[in-house]
Amino acid sequence: MNKLGIIMGVIVIVIIAGVAASLSVSPSETVNLDMGRTHGTISTAMGSPILGDPLAPITIVEFGDYQCEMCYRWFHTSKPQIVENYIETGKANLVFIDLAFLGRDSSKAAQATYCAEDQEQYWAFHDMLYNSQEHVDNGWANSERLKAFAFSLELDMELFDSCLDSGKYSKRVDYNIQQAKKHDVNSTPTFIVVGNNQEKQISGAQPFSVFKQILDTMV
Amino acid sequence: MTSAINLVFSNSKYLLLSTVIFSSMLVGLLILSEYVFINPYVVSHIPSGTEFGFVLIVVISALSALVLPMNIFRINTLKKSKQKMGGGVFGSVVGAAAGACSCGQIGFAVISTFGSVGATVTAFLTNYEIPIRMIAVGILAVTYFTTVKSLKTECAFDPDL
Numbered sequence: 001m002n003k004l005g006i007i008m009g010v011i012v013i014v015i016i017a018g019v020a021a022s023l024s025v026s027p028s029e030t031v032n033l034d035m036g037r038t039h040g041t042i043s044t045a046m047g048s049p050i051l052g053d054p055l056a057p058i059t060i061v062e063f064g065d066y067q068c069e070m071c072y073r074w075f076h077t078s079k080p081q082i083v084e085n086y087i088e089t090g091k092a093n094l095v096f097i098d099l100a101f102l103g104r105d106s107s108k109a110a111q112a113t114y115c116a117e118d119q120e121q122y123w124a125f126h127d128m129l130y131n132s133q134e135h136v137d138n139g140w141a142n143s144e145r146l147k148a149f150a151f152s153l154e155l156d157m158e159l160f161d162s163c164l165d166s167g168k169y170s171k172r173v174d175y176n177i178q179q180a181k182k183h184d185v186n187s188t189p190t191f192i193v194v195g196n197n198q199e200k201q202i203s204g205a206q207p208f209s210v211f212k213q214i215l216d217t218m219v
Numbered sequence: 220m221t222s223a224i225n226l227v228f229s230n231s232k233y234l235l236l237s238t239v240i241f242s243s244m245l246v247g248l249l250i251l252s253e254y255v256f257i258n259p260y261v262v263s264h265i266p267s268g269t270e271f272g273f274v275l276i277v278v279i280s281a282l283s284a285l286v287l288p289m290n291i292f293r294i295n296t297l298k299k300s301k302q303k304m305g306g307g308v309f310g311s312v313v314g315a316a317a318g319a320c321s322c323g324q325i326g327f328a329v330i331s332t333f334g335s336v337g338a339t340v341t342a343f344l345t346n347y348e349i350p351i352r353m354i355a356v357g358i359l360a361v362t363y364f365t366t367v368k369s370l371k372t373e374c375a376f377d378p379d380l
Contacts (some may be wrong), residue, residue, distance in 0.1 A: 015283045023249070065322060068321075068322035068351075069321060069322065069345060070320065070321060070323070072321045073253075073266055073269070076266075077266045077267075088353075096290075101327060101330055101331075101338075102322060102330070102334070102341070102342070102345075103338055103340065103342050104328070104338070106224060134344055135339075135342075135345075135346040136327055136342040136346055137342050138346070185328075186324050186328070187323045187324045187327050188322040188327075189322075191284055200259065202259065203256075203258065204253045204256055205253055206253075206256050206262065206264070207262060207264040209262065210256070210259070211263055213260065214259065
């Protein structure tokens with residue numbers, strides 16, 4: 001009887017410990033993805049959160065790599081004008097899909113943005129990466145630096161570190177790369193503008209005037 | 220120096236060759252380096268901070284258009300060895316390769332085909348694009364001066380010319 005009591009006690013303790021462990025995972029680590037999210041023919045379910053009004057009539061899907069110099073160029077030249085004239089006015093929104101191919105740190109940088117998304121800081125982290133870009137694979141986007149970026153954004157470092165170190169989002173990034181390849185995207189940045197039952201592709205860090213011309217025909 | 224240029228480019232064949240080399244290199248490199256876009260519209264764009272890269276492309280194209288026809292002239296007309304041609308071709312290829320392997324389609328194809336080795340090569344060519352182009356300009360400049368010197372010497376001692 002005594003022996004049985006001990007066994008039962010151990011089982012109860014294990015069950016309680018298991019339940020406690022599962023409850024100790026913060027809700028912010030829960031992946032809350034809309035798996036059915038598509039824009040035109042593109043599955044954006046695993047991409048970034050939507051920047052701007054989700055109900056905007058036009059969506060700009062950007063395929064990019066955080067180590068790509070041309071993406072950096074577009075981020076600093078054309079994007080601010082697009083944000084000001086189309087995204088902030090509710091005419092368009094933007095989704096970023098990773099085509100992380102340039103170097104060994106590209107995928108890790110992309111994964112880190114989703115770890116930041118767990119704490120609702122995706123776009124802040126995204127912007128920080130494009131504001132901090134240096135040469136490909138020179139260490140600016142290695143794990144230590146990514147954690148330093150997270151620290152400077154005042155993220156919960158325990159959550160962020162465990163997310164990044166575990167490779168929690170590596171498959172999400174891989175899925176995005178496959179989406180890019182499925183749509184014949186073979187350079188970064190590439191944009192597919194979806195709206196008005198049309199999809200128009202723009203390859204490269206093209207000036208604002210090109211986007212304006214295309215967006216205005218779709219509004 | 221001027222006489223050597225006059226000697227080569229007085230022949231319309233070499234002038235045409237030079238024009239073709241200059242225009243094709245210039246347009247090709249400007250497209251690869253995303254200073255010119257042809258799709259969906261033809262548009263040129265020199266973002267702030269990239270002006271020096273643009274100037275280097277123009278200089279490399281101009282030097283290649285000068286050096287390559289002069290060396291071909293040396294080989295064809297003076298029946299000289301092809302050894303000095305190497306500098307011009309090497310300089311042109313190095314100058315072109317520096318801009319070709321970035322985040323564009325060529326870089327993507329190289330990385331997709333050669334994996335981590337391709338990624339290392341494209342990363343090097345991207346990271347050191349400007350210094351590599353400056354080296355290419357140096358190679359082409361040296362080749363230009365040695366070619367002019369050769370033409371002067373060889374033509375002066377050739378009784379048939």
